[in-house]
Amino acid sequence: MLRRTEEENELPDLSAAELGVVAHLYRGEVYRGTAWRSRLDNTTNWSIVTMGIALSTTFSSRDATALPLILIGLLLAVFLGVETRRYRYYAVWTARARYMETHLFAPLLSGGRQDPRWRTTLAAEYMHPNHFISLFGAAGRRVRSTYIWIIGIQTFAYFGKLAVHPEMATRFSEFVERATVGPIPGWVVLCCGLVYNLGWIALAVASFFYDQHLHQKHATDDDPVLFASLKGNSFRGE
Numbered sequence: 001m002l003r004r005t006e007e008e009n010e011l012p013d014l015s016a017a018e019l020g021v022v023a024h025l026y027r028g029e030v031y032r033g034t035a036w037r038s039r040l041d042n043t044t045n046w047s048i049v050t051m052g053i054a055l056s057t058t059f060s061s062r063d064a065t066a067l068p069l070i071l072i073g074l075l076l077a078v079f080l081g082v083e084t085r086r087y088r089y090y091a092v093w094t095a096r097a098r099y100m101e102t103h104l105f106a107p108l109l110s111g112g113r114q115d116p117r118w119r120t121t122l123a124a125e126y127m128h129p130n131h132f133i134s135l136f137g138a139a140g141r142r143v144r145s146t147y148i149w150i151i152g153i154q155t156f157a158y159f160g161k162l163a164v165h166p167e168m169a170t171r172f173s174e175f176v177e178r179a180t181v182g183p184i185p186g187w188v189v190l191c192c193g194l195v196y197n198l199g200w201i202a203l204a205v206a207s208f209f210y211d212q213h214l215h216q217k218h219a220t221d222d223d224p225v226l227f228a229s230l231k232g233n234s235f236r237g238e
Contacts, residue, residue, distance in 0.1 A: 011116040022104065029097040036090035043083040044146055050075050051150055055157055062166040067181060069158040070189070073196060076154070080147055084139040091132045096125065137214075140207020143200055151200055158193070 014022065054068040103118035133141075162169065162178045169175045179186035 011119055014119075022100070026097060026100045026105075029093050029100070033090060033093035033097055036086060036093060039086045040083055040090060040142075043079050043086065047076055047079045047147070047150055050079075051154060054154075058157065058161055059165075064165070066158055066161040066178075069154055069161065070181070070193075072154060073151075073193075076147065076150060080139060080142060083142050084135055087138040087142055088131045088133055088135070091138070092129065095132050096122070136203075137207055137210060140203050140210070143204045144208060148200065148204055151197065155193070155197055 051072055054072040057068045058064055058066055099118070099122060103115065103121075106112070107114045162175055169178065176186040176190060179189045181189050
């Protein structure tokens with residue numbers, strides 16, 4: 001992670017040529033962040049398109065099965081796994097760019113004094129790069145920002161299909177019976193769906209409090225990991 005080194009010696013000011021190099025470095029980090037953001041959007045688009053296909057198939061006729069809406073849940077989990085990995089890389093490039101904005105460009109524009117240690121901090125990160133967020137934290141952020149809505153639509157559509165097709169269910173037992181998949185009883189399928197949805201909710205809530213804990217911890221840390229300066233949505237990608 002981006003950490004300040006123990007060295008307290010004053011560094012010489014950057015020359016005009018060196019500042020130009022840093023500017024190009026910043027542009028490169030912004031470009032990489034933008035490229036990985038596009039990859040995040042691509043994965044989200046895959047989820048939305050496959051969800052649309054499942055909805056079209058399921059509601060194409062009264063006798064169509066609701067099984068595609070169950071199978072899409074497995075695909076959403078796969079897409080989230082891919083997107084979680086991409087988000088971790090996106091966070092690296094965005095965090096570096098954000099760090100230069102807050103420690104170099106902001107003091108230059110405001111006329112404030114720069115802390116020269118920002119250069120050793122950034123140099124240490126380039127020499128020993130690390131991810132800024134865990135898989136758990138990245139997955140939770142993507143669920144909270146995007147996937148919770150997709151999963152909500154999936155769940156609503158599934159229950160709607162069981163309730164109205166092939167005709168309106170008049171008894172709860174009839175609703176449960178329609179959830180049967182082959183030899184698997186309907187109540188088992190519904191219980192698995194309940195666990196599936198509660199799992200996503202638990203991930204979203206737990207990761208939210210985990211993020212808050214990290215931000216509070218590093219905001220008061222004498223040797224910050226820069227979470228305090230990287231709390232904005234531009235870093236989170238939410």
